[in-house]
Amino acid sequence: MAEVLVYVDHVDGAVRKPTLELLTLARRIGEPVAVHLGANAEDAAKILGEHGAVKVLAADAPEFAEYLVAPKVDALQAAYDAVSPAAVLLPSSAEGKEIAARLALRIGSGIITDAVDVEAGDEGPVATQSVFAASYTTKSRITKGTPVITVKPNSAAPEAAPAAGTVEQLAVTVADSSKGTKIVSRTPRESTGRPDLTEAAIVVSGGRGVNGAENFPVIEALADSLGAAVGASRAAVDAGWYPHTNQVGQTGKSVSPQLYIAAGISGAIQHRAGMQTSKTIVAINKDEEAPIFDLVDYGVVGDLFDVVPTLTDEVKTRKG
Amino acid sequence: MSLRIVVCVKYVPDATGDRHFAEDLTVDRDDVDGLLSELDEYAVEQALQIKEAADDAEITVLTVGPEDANDALRKALSMGADKAVHVEDDDLHGTDALGTSLVLAKAIEKTGYDLVVCGMASTDGTMGVLPALLAERLNVPQVTQLSEVSVADGKVTGRRDGDTATEQLEAALPAVVSVTDQSGEARYPSFKGIMAAKKKPVESLDLEDLEIEADEVGLEGAWTKVDGAAERPARTAGTIVKDEGEGGKQLAEFLAGQKFI
Numbered sequence: 001m002a003e004v005l006v007y008v009d010h011v012d013g014a015v016r017k018p019t020l021e022l023l024t025l026a027r028r029i030g031e032p033v034a035v036h037l038g039a040n041a042e043d044a045a046k047i048l049g050e051h052g053a054v055k056v057l058a059a060d061a062p063e064f065a066e067y068l069v070a071p072k073v074d075a076l077q078a079a080y081d082a083v084s085p086a087a088v089l090l091p092s093s094a095e096g097k098e099i100a101a102r103l104a105l106r107i108g109s110g111i112i113t114d115a116v117d118v119e120a121g122d123e124g125p126v127a128t129q130s131v132f133a134a135s136y137t138t139k140s141r142i143t144k145g146t147p148v149i150t151v152k153p154n155s156a157a158p159e160a161a162p163a164a165g166t167v168e169q170l171a172v173t174v175a176d177s178s179k180g181t182k183i184v185s186r187t188p189r190e191s192t193g194r195p196d197l198t199e200a201a202i203v204v205s206g207g208r209g210v211n212g213a214e215n216f217p218v219i220e221a222l223a224d225s226l227g228a229a230v231g232a233s234r235a236a237v238d239a240g241w242y243p244h245t246n247q248v249g250q251t252g253k254s255v256s257p258q259l260y261i262a263a264g265i266s267g268a269i270q271h272r273a274g275m276q277t278s279k280t281i282v283a284i285n286k287d288e289e290a291p292i293f294d295l296v297d298y299g300v301v302g303d304l305f306d307v308v309p310t311l312t313d314e315v316k317t318r319k320g
Numbered sequence: 321m322s323l324r325i326v327v328c329v330k331y332v333p334d335a336t337g338d339r340h341f342a343e344d345l346t347v348d349r350d351d352v353d354g355l356l357s358e359l360d361e362y363a364v365e366q367a368l369q370i371k372e373a374a375d376d377a378e379i380t381v382l383t384v385g386p387e388d389a390n391d392a393l394r395k396a397l398s399m400g401a402d403k404a405v406h407v408e409d410d411d412l413h414g415t416d417a418l419g420t421s422l423v424l425a426k427a428i429e430k431t432g433y434d435l436v437v438c439g440m441a442s443t444d445g446t447m448g449v450l451p452a453l454l455a456e457r458l459n460v461p462q463v464t465q466l467s468e469v470s471v472a473d474g475k476v477t478g479r480r481d482g483d484t485a486t487e488q489l490e491a492a493l494p495a496v497v498s499v500t501d502q503s504g505e506a507r508y509p510s511f512k513g514i515m516a517a518k519k520k521p522v523e524s525l526d527l528e529d530l531e532i533e534a535d536e537v538g539l540e541g542a543w544t545k546v547d548g549a550a551e552r553p554a555r556t557a558g559t560i561v562k563d564e565g566e567g568g569k570q571l572a573e574f575l576a577g578q579k580f581i
Contacts, residue, residue: 011484068480068489069452069462093483094440094448094465101449102456105418110543113447126547132339132444138549145543180461180495184477184488198483202580226580244467244502245481250335250443251359251501259580269336273446280578281558282571288560295555298574302563310568311575318572318581 002030002086005079007099008048008056009091013040015047017199018091020158022151023051025118027161029125030086033057034165035079037064037072041167049165051158057082057170063179065186069095070178073102078172080107085146087125089118092150100150109145116155116256116277125149133250133269134276153198154256189245197229197246202259203278205231205248206241207271209264209285209304213241219263222308225315231255231275233265249274263304267292284308323377323471323493326433327367328424328454329360329396331389332444339444344539345546346414347444349386356392359439361506364396366499367437368507370471371400378402380431384412384423390522397517398509405431409526414539417445421453423537426530428458435476438498440465451498461491467502 004026009016019034026032034053036044041058048056057079063071076099080088088103090096092114104111115127125147129138141147197203204226206219216230223230232242234249248255250273260278265271267283267290275281276295283292288301300307333339337352364381371377381396383389384407393404407427415423428436436458441448455462463469466478466489476495480487481502509517527534535541561570575581 068464068487070455073456095482097447097449098452098462098464101417101452104543105421105453105456110416110418111449112544113449130552131549133335135339135552136341136549137552138345138546140544140546143543143545177459181463181489181491184490186485186487188485189483196483250446251440259575259578273335276552280580281555282575284567284571288562293558293560296558296560297555298558298571299560300563300567300571301560302567306565307563307567307571311571314569314572315575315581318576 003033003083004030005076005083005085005088006032006034006053007076007088007090007096008034008036008044009093009096010036010038010044012038013043015044017158018151018153020047020051021153021156022089022091023048023053024156024159025151026089027052028118029120033083033085035076035170037075045165045167049163050160052161052163053165054163056165056167058167059170059172061172061174063174066183067179068181068183069098070102070180071174072099073106074174074178075170075172076103077106079170080146082170087147087149090150092152097150100148104145104148107145109148110142111148112140112142113150115149115151118149118151130277133273152254152256194223195227195229197231197248197253198255200229201257202226202228203231203248203255203257204228204261204263205233205265206236206263207233207265208235210236210241216242218305218308222261222312222315225312225319233271262292263308265292266290267295323374324432324434325367325370325377325379325437326428326431326435327363327379327381327396327401327437328450329364329381329383329392330357330442331355331383331385331392332357332442335443340551341549344414345549346539349388354388354391356395357439357443359441359443359501362499362501362503363437363439364399364401365506366469366503368400369504370435370469374471380405382424382427382431383407384420384427393522394517395509397520398514399507400513403520404522405525406522407525407530411527411534411538414542415537416542416544417447417449417453418543419537419541421450421457423530423532424450425454425457426532427525428454430525430530434493435471436496438496440498440500451496455496458496461495463489463491463495464498466497466499469497469499469503
């Protein structure tokens with residue numbers, strides 16, 4: 001059976017959920033071979049094997065942390081040469097897409113980014129994408145070379161599929177030309193204790209209607225009652241009420257959770273582009289004409305400062 | 321010696337318009353107004369700030385696209401770029417990201433550069449891969465996704481806010497930079513700027529000028545193929561209630577019914 005390379009996104013060996021989703025999708029096309037770059041490959045291999053990785057190609061080199069992107073492209077190219085895969089899958093993070101692009105160019109292959117589904121097809125993998133602010137769904141495939149596809153988080157439910165997950169060392173030579181961009185310092189983002197925005201099953205977002213940074217705890221309290229991530233519209237971020245890292249929308253993060261709750265968000269195209277593929281959409285807004293209500297499964301026309309705290313209390317009561 | 325800055329910009333269909341596909345499954349450009357991609361305005365702005373901080377710098381704004389794409393160049397020129405290069409050729413219709421990166425790389429090399437500045441992604445395709453592709457093709461450092469950028473002493477430095485960390489980056493010129501929408505508001509063209517832009521030179525190049533064969537680009541040369549595009553079915557009308565004191569409870573009931581609580 002053909003092998004499929006899966007690039008592992010992890011923090012010090014703690015594998016992030018989108019990688020497990022990639023393994024699930026990879027099994028539709030062939031046998032997943034995971035590529036783990038950096039420390040603690042043995043830790044990662046356990047969970048990768050549980051999710052279908054027949055093999056984990058591991059390489060650790062200081063260059064991965066010292067220089068931006070390019071050394072990882074060298075490593076993935078070494079894995080590609082070692083395996084001759086039927087496809088290469090990567091997570092659709094900013095870095096994942098950059099690595100994918102450079103790899104595709106080097107191996108003479110086409111690239112598809114931001115797939116929301118991947119299936120086997122007669123002429124190779126078929127990727128589904130959601131385009132034009134999710135107003136269209138396209139099916140595409142790569143016509144030259146080995147398909148390189150990046151997949152958005154929450155595109156598949158990770159499935160357990162026990163496989164060997166044997167760790168093999170991958171020999172990597174980092175080219176001098178890959179040491180062009182030095183990472184002078186690195187400050188890990190402080191954990192809020194909440195789920196990651198792009199990975200969360202539930203997202204609660206606040207917008208202009210939240211009316212100030214001092215009111216965002218109302219949104220956070222609802223999020224915490226549901227075990228959700230907190231998002232913000234561009235208006236709220238531009239006003240300085242919430243960090244940009246939490247921005248949902250075309251220029252922020254694109255999310256596709258099971259449940260999206262928009263509070264005080266009108267639903268401008270910019271915001272819709274980032275959340276329209278959410279499975280269930282709920283909105284709370286004073287303005288009954290707000291475009292967000294065109295998208296919702298359930299909408300409440302009302303003051304978020306009345307509705308959200310009541311909802312939070314109800315959630316807490318019902319959850320006991 | 322003068323710092324040569326090339327800013328890559330894209331002319332995109334207005335996202336607030338009704339965007340759709342043409343019969344050949346390329347983006348229909350006839351049915352919706354185009355404009356300079358908003359995310360590229362940030363690139364022009366940062367290039368202008370880098371120029372203002374430099375002793376001697378010149379900004380060339382570069383685009384690949386049909387005749388109308390000239391509008392995007394004029395906007396950048398009216399913001400303050402010095403000159404423009406427009407790559408236009410009928411054979412470019414349907415070119416994908418890999419093909420576009422080839423055309424841009426050849427045009428950048430022909431123009432001459434010390435620094436290439438791009439937006440983080442286009443607002444239509446939203447792939448965000450072009451800066452990395454350009455760095456790979458030009459074999460220079462990529463300093464991408466920057467929320468802050470500065471150039472001094474032949475080096476570019478910047479801040480990259482990633483998913484899990486914030487990084488400070490540094491690379492020697494020549495380099496390819498991309499900037500995010502957090503890099504700083506783009507300026508509005510002044511009346512003087514708009515008038516001056518009319519007189520600024522726009523060089524026109526075609527594939528022959530760049531020594532690119534027609535079959536390397538366009539729909540035929542594309543490395544990917546769109547087999548189908550379907551308009552997303554309109555969402556069935558959801559339930560909308562007015563809050564008269566019970567809104568929060570009704571919503572909780574709905575969420576419980578959907579097994580979210």
